[in-house]
Amino acid sequence: MCNVCGCGDSHIEGHHHSHGDDHHHDTAHHHQHPHVAPETQQPVVIHHHYYHQGDVHHHVHYDASSAASLPSSTHNHEHEVHHVHGDHHQPEKMQHGDLHYGKGEAQVHVAGVSQRQLLTLxxxxxxxxxHQAAHNREHFSAGxxxxxxxxxxxxxxxxxxxxxxxxxLKNDHLCAVIEGDQQTSNDADRIRATGVPAVQVNTGxxxxxxxxxxxxxxxxLDLQESGIVFIENVGNLVCPASFDLGEDSKVVILSVTEGEDKPLKYPNMFAASSLMIINKTDLLPYVDFDxxxxxxxxxxxxxxxxxxxxxxxNGEGMEAWTSWLKGLLAEKVSRL
Structure with a gap:
C-alpha cells in the first residue's frame, strides 16, 4: 500500500466534521451529520485527517514532504514519532542509521521512516x-x-x-453514486445530470x-430502500486494491487503449476484483490489443x-453488464 497517500485533507460535499481545539492530540472526534436535502446539493467542505482517525489507535506522523526536511539517513539521528493510544502519548525512537529503503518487511521506502514504523502504520x-468497512457492510446489507x-x-x-x-437502470431501480476524485466535481456533476443523487469526495x-x-x-444520500450504490474510486490501480470500503464487489474496468498485460503489472487489483470489464471495444480495429x-x-x-x-x-455488452447487476441486486434483496 501507499504509506503516505491520504495525508492531505479530503472534502466531502454536504458533510461537516469538527475536531477539538487540537485535533492532533484530542482522542475525541466530533461528527455532525446535518440533514441536507439531496436536491439542494449545497457543498459543505469537510476536512479529514484519515491517518489520525480510528476508534482506538491514532497516529501523528509526517508525510513525505516533511520527512524530506529531516537529516540524511546516513547520520544516526533520533526523532520521535508519537503514537496516541487513548489519552497517552507514547514517543517511539527512530534510528536513521537503520533504514532499509524498501528492502525490509514493509517493502516500500519513505524518507526518514524505518521499515518497522511503516509496517506498523x-x-x-x-x-x-x-473495522469501518465492516460497519458499512452491515449498514448496506440491512438496507x-x-x-x-x-x-x-x-x-x-x-x-x-x-x-x-x-x-x-434508474426507471426500475434506485441508484446512487459516491464519486471519488482528487479535485473538481466534474464527474459528480455528470452523474447528477442523469437525475440520480451523487456525492463528490475530493481526496486532495x-x-x-x-x-x-x-x-x-x-x-x-437518502438510502431508504434497496437499490444500487456505485462507488467510483479515484483512477488508480494500486492503492484502492488494499482498501475495503464495505462493498459487495470490486469491478475493475480496463479499456482496450491500455495494454493487455495490465493484469500482470497490477495483479493485486485484478485479484481483488469479481468482474473485469473490457471497455471501449469499438476501438479494437484501431488499436493493437489482444x-x-x-x-x-x-x-x-x-x-x-x-x-x-x-x-x-455502440451498446455491445451493456445488456450483459446490466443483467449482471440486476442478478446481484436480486440476490442481495432475497437475503433481507
Missing part, C-alpha cells in the same frame, strides 16, 4: 479501515443496497459507463477512497474473475 491504517466499487486507471471510461448504466493528495470517506458520504491474451492474463492472477466485453458507444 500500514497495519494500523488497514485495521482501522477494515438491501448492492454496492459496487468501480476501479480503473484514469481514462478507462468509468464515468461514461456509469452514466449510461444509470440511464438503463490522497489516491484512493477509504471506508470512513464512504461512511461520511453515505450520510448525504483481448483474449488480456483475459488469459487476468485469470492467471484470479482464476475466478468474470469478464464482460462492452462498448458504451
Amino acid at each position: 500500514e497495519q494500523d491504517i488497514l485495521g482501522n479501515n477494515n 438491501g443496497q448492492l454496492v459496487l466499487n468501480l476501479v480503473s486507471s484514469p481514462g478507462s471510461g468509468k464515468t461514461t459507463l456509469l452514466t449510461e448504466t444509470i440511464q438503463l 493528495k490522497g489516491c484512493h477512497l477509504d471506508a470512513q470517506m464512504v461512511h461520511d458520504a453515505c450520510h448525504q 483481448i483474449e491474451r488480456c483475459i488469459e492474463n487476468a485469470r492467471k492472477v484470479n482464476p475466478n474473475i468474470q469478464v464482460i466485453k462492452l462498448s458504451v458507444k
